[in-house]
Amino acid sequence: MNDTEAILDRVDANMPISVEKFVQFLAFPSVSSQPDGKKGIVACADWLRSELDDLGFDARIMTTDGHPLVLGTSQAGNGGPKVLFYGHYDVQPAEPLNAWSTPPFRPDIRLEDGLTRIYARGASDSKGQVWSVLQALRAWGQVQGGMPVDVTILLEGEEETGSPSLAAFVEANRNELVCDVAFICDSDMWSPTRPAITTRLKGLLHEKITILAPNSDLHSGHFGNVAVNPLRVLTNILAAIHDGQGKVTIEGFYDDVGPLPLALRKQWEALDLSEALAGVSVTGGPDEGGYGTVELMWGRPGIDFNGIVGGNTGPGERSVLPSSASARLSFRLVGGQRPEHIRALFRTFVEARLPAGCRVEFEGSGGSSAVSVNEASPYMAATARALDAEWPEPTLIKGSGGTVPLVGLLTDRLGVDCIVTGFILADDAIHAPNERYDVERLRKGIRSWVRILSELR
Amino acid sequence: MNDTEAILDRVDANMPISVEKFVQFLAFPSVSSQPDGKKGIVACADWLRSELDDLGFDARIMTTDGHPLVLGTSQAGNGGPKVLFYGHYDVQPAEPLNAWSTPPFRPDIRLEDGLTRIYARGASDSKGQVWSVLQALRAWGQVQGGMPVDVTILLEGEEETGSPSLAAFVEANRNELVCDVAFICDSDMWSPTRPAITTRLKGLLHEKITILAPNSDLHSGHFGNVAVNPLRVLTNILAAIHDGQGKVTIEGFYDDVGPLPLALRKQWEALDLSEALAGVSVTGGPDEGGYGTVELMWGRPGIDFNGIVGGNTGPGERSVLPSSASARLSFRLVGGQRPEHIRALFRTFVEARLPAGCRVEFEGSGGSSAVSVNEASPYMAATARALDAEWPEPTLIKGSGGTVPLVGLLTDRLGVDCIVTGFILADDAIHAPNERYDVERLRKGIRSWVRILSELR
Numbered sequence: 064m065n066d067t068e069a070i071l072d073r074v075d076a077n078m079p080i081s082v083e084k085f086v087q088f089l090a091f092p093s094v095s096s097q098p099d100g101k102k103g104i105v106a107c108a109d110w111l112r113s114e115l116d117d118l119g120f121d122a123r124i125m126t127t128d129g130h131p132l133v134l135g136t137s138q139a140g141n142g143g144p145k146v147l148f149y150g151h152y153d154v155q156p157a158e159p160l161n162a163w164s165t166p167p168f169r170p171d172i173r174l175e176d177g178l179t180r181i182y183a184r185g186a187s188d189s190k191g192q193v194w195s196v197l198q199a200l201r202a203w204g205q206v207q208g209g210m211p212v213d214v215t216i217l218l219e220g221e222e223e224t225g226s227p228s229l230a231a232f233v234e235a236n237r238n239e240l241v242c243d244v245a246f247i248c249d250s251d252m253w254s255p256t257r258p259a260i261t262t263r264l265k266g267l268l269h270e271k272i273t274i275l276a277p278n279s280d281l282h283s284g285h286f287g288n289v290a291v292n293p294l295r296v297l298t299n300i301l302a303a304i305h306d307g308q309g310k311v312t313i314e315g316f317y318d319d320v321g322p323l324p325l326a327l328r329k330q331w332e333a334l335d336l337s338e339a340l341a342g343v344s345v346t347g348g349p350d351e352g353g354y355g356t357v358e359l360m361w362g363r364p365g366i367d368f369n370g371i372v373g374g375n376t377g378p379g380e381r382s383v384l385p386s387s388a389s390a391r392l393s394f395r396l397v398g399g400q401r402p403e404h405i406r407a408l409f410r411t412f413v414e415a416r417l418p419a420g421c422r423v424e425f426e427g428s429g430g431s432s433a434v435s436v437n438e439a440s441p442y443m444a445a446t447a448r449a450l451d452a453e454w455p456e457p458t459l460i461k462g463s464g465g466t467v468p469l470v471g472l473l474t475d476r477l478g479v480d481c482i483v484t485g486f487i488l489a490d491d492a493i494h495a496p497n498e499r500y501d502v503e504r505l506r507k508g509i510r511s512w513v514r515i516l517s518e519l520r
Numbered sequence: 521m522n523d524t525e526a527i528l529d530r531v532d533a534n535m536p537i538s539v540e541k542f543v544q545f546l547a548f549p550s551v552s553s554q555p556d557g558k559k560g561i562v563a564c565a566d567w568l569r570s571e572l573d574d575l576g577f578d579a580r581i582m583t584t585d586g587h588p589l590v591l592g593t594s595q596a597g598n599g600g601p602k603v604l605f606y607g608h609y610d611v612q613p614a615e616p617l618n619a620w621s622t623p624p625f626r627p628d629i630r631l632e633d634g635l636t637r638i639y640a641r642g643a644s645d646s647k648g649q650v651w652s653v654l655q656a657l658r659a660w661g662q663v664q665g666g667m668p669v670d671v672t673i674l675l676e677g678e679e680e681t682g683s684p685s686l687a688a689f690v691e692a693n694r695n696e697l698v699c700d701v702a703f704i705c706d707s708d709m710w711s712p713t714r715p716a717i718t719t720r721l722k723g724l725l726h727e728k729i730t731i732l733a734p735n736s737d738l739h740s741g742h743f744g745n746v747a748v749n750p751l752r753v754l755t756n757i758l759a760a761i762h763d764g765q766g767k768v769t770i771e772g773f774y775d776d777v778g779p780l781p782l783a784l785r786k787q788w789e790a791l792d793l794s795e796a797l798a799g800v801s802v803t804g805g806p807d808e809g810g811y812g813t814v815e816l817m818w819g820r821p822g823i824d825f826n827g828i829v830g831g832n833t834g835p836g837e838r839s840v841l842p843s844s845a846s847a848r849l850s851f852r853l854v855g856g857q858r859p860e861h862i863r864a865l866f867r868t869f870v871e872a873r874l875p876a877g878c879r880v881e882f883e884g885s886g887g888s889s890a891v892s893v894n895e896a897s898p899y900m901a902a903t904a905r906a907l908d909a910e911w912p913e914p915t916l917i918k919g920s921g922g923t924v925p926l927v928g929l930l931t932d933r934l935g936v937d938c939i940v941t942g943f944i945l946a947d948d949a950i951h952a953p954n955e956r957y958d959v960e961r962l963r964k965g966i967r968s969w970v971r972i973l974s975e976l977r
Contacts (some may be wrong), residue, residue: 096836146944156834162737188739224837251742265741269837275802280619280952282645284852285708287824288766288816291804294825294847295762302759305752344734347748347876351583367744368751369832369840375827375848377613379553380681380726382850383826383951388749391832393839397742404832418804465741494840495737 066207067517071203074509081198081509082172082181082502084114088190089170089183095130095153096224103168104130104220107152111193111218118200119209120216121366124237125230131140134239135215137200143212143520144243144442147479149220150247154185155494160424162496179502186500187491193218193240193249195505197487201511211280211520215242219469224251225269226468227429245479246515247467251487253459255504258450258511261437261483263361264470265464266396266428268406269369271412273295273389277420280423281384291418293388294373300416301390304366309349311366313412319399323362330400331334331462342490361462364397366409394430396466402430434471440480442519448512450484453507502513523664524974530659531966536587538637538966539629539959541571545609545647546627546640552587552610553681558619560625561587561677564609568650568675576666577673582693584685587677591696593670594657600669600977601700601899604936607650608679608706611642612951625966636959643957644948646904649705650675652962656969668977672699677925679706680960682726683925684886690929695949701899702936703972706926708944710916711795712961715907715968718940719895720818721927723853725887726826729870730846734877738841748875750845751830758847761823766806768823770869775837776856780819783974788814788919799947818919819855823866829859851887852921858886891928897937899976906971907941910964943968 091107094100108124111133115122121136157167166186193423221228252257265472274293281290294428306312332355345356374379378465394405410425445456473479485510492498548564551557565581568590574578577592590722622628624641678685710716731750738747756829763769789812802813830845832838851862867882874880904915930936943965949955
């Protein structure tokens, strides 16, 4: 038995304790976007610091203007490559709570469909991803007495809010972060049997708009036909953003998009989506007049409405013209689209559609551009070999509609080769009620990271 | 001093105790449209029954499938006309609570702009109206030892939810309700100095629509460009309801509307709106391509959006495609528009715009048609004389965008002459936070009812 096999066996033997501690990790309500999530964030960061300590890492809490990061380093000092692992311990809000079968921060283990599933907010996105890396490092250390290469691990607490503190953090700590390869452990598999490395990620910006009428709330019977209704203004503006085919109508929105290389389009069109979209229906969705599903997901920019609220949202009827109405939107960017430019185009679009007497308030700043990583990196090939060895089907090189701000920062500012991989599946219900992860995937994820480390030394 | 003057003096002398007891009346959270309003409704009805008892009325709680009515009768037995007074003791929900300067059910008395104002939910709509009638009856009884004519008083607890139990109640109790004239005490003045009788009221129906996607909540980055977004479907449907000028686009909506008589339009166009719209801006409002403000308010049908909710309504950002989104609408009808027909047209309109894979759920039933009362009734003239005597300016005969279902029931089913009058003003903030009424208007309202009773005997 070679040493990699011994470490893989150790991973398997560790599974009971790995699951037990994973449940502890999931119990922290580390919701980054809500003010009352702060306590859970801080407690979770402390717990992670102590876990890294336990692995023999030099572990520190790194404060920011927002939520803290946890940084751990371990020197092998053997001249091998320096490796950075990145993950995030913050999670999406769990609302609506009544849609959960069991409380989101009281992890529930169930036997279903031949799998042992763990239900909790963050189980898949992204505590399951972080935990897989940590358990691989643990097994390696247990068997070998230390890491095979210099390892830095960076765990963020603001990924779900667009990583507002990350750019400044990377700038201030570039010496600690410079590395030969960075693994971004926050992406998905192509199917339950086929691993994937994501090489194209979209950019992202969030905007909130609030339409304010010149009046306070009014009786809609008396004034409905004459006073301006912010709900009507808002729905008119939102409806004008897309044409009948789902194309964005904001002037200039597509200017910096550029066409998809023909070879890539062909490769994407050949993919069988049946497992990648398991549990997700795309019936009735927009297609921009004929784009393929994969290109829409990975290669086309889009604007989504994530929330809307105004007027009477209670259980009963109410004849009210509300004084304001608001919506939250997110923009997924590709190619050369710059977030601040897109934001400005959008705000101009809204202001041009505002009736006399109304005001609009915008909330939103920052954002990130799309990023493509170096597909020719030797670390990419090494990672694919490792994944191929663990999973039944060969690794797919793919795109994603999601966004990981750190990839852009490391690629553009530090010139690091980034490998974006992970073990999330479409039906893990990430960002939704009843989010879950399964124990077998956790085990194979840990083993995958052991194999990747083995390829790197 | 004739006896009417003596009773009016008694009204003035009673004001301190009238205000004190009005505050008690306002403290009941009698919100009819919310499940937890039931307790406040029942307590308020009991309190009113005991108040009517105290006036020497035979007073009873009348149960229904929904909230109870309070019915009081007093026989003069002198061969004079039989008079019915109608009001409602239920109130609109007070939300949003944080927009109130003082709690909505803890009435707050303030000296402002030379007026003594009482702030509370229902102060104007419609507890102030009900209280004015009751205090007029009290003063009359105190001075004369009884009522001048046979009086029935009917106080409803479901007006703010479209009076779902009222038709069955009127049918079952028609013998008790048949009368020579019915006063509907729930409408507004033209200005602080000019009283009004409302002879045209709009019909009303409420609808709630919920758009349901084929998926549960999804990550909007991963699936935003391919899966259907119920928020986008909902805003598209809502935006399609009106054209750019504010005209309703639903086919057949205007079929039974009919033109306004030219003479009436001229009379309405001549009105000076400056005081009637005090505090309400109509800038930027829809005008259907050139209709006048008064015709839009009193003579044109309309569809309002009263509430909308879906997806992330919390404080933070969230990349979610929600699984559903819903809106509440109300329809104000005129002429021959029938609520069930309009509801069917609307539902067909929505269903025709539903993308494949989505479902829609509708919630709403009942509703009322528009009604015009008999302007030639001698009771109309008598009421106008009484109001003219109390207020500085002559009574205006006017329309309203509001709805009082009882008027249609009494007019159409019992053939009763209805007089719709009251003392609400545009800036009383009815259906809105910081609703209010002022003590001087309360006093003159009570005196108005004394004068009306005096005209009737």
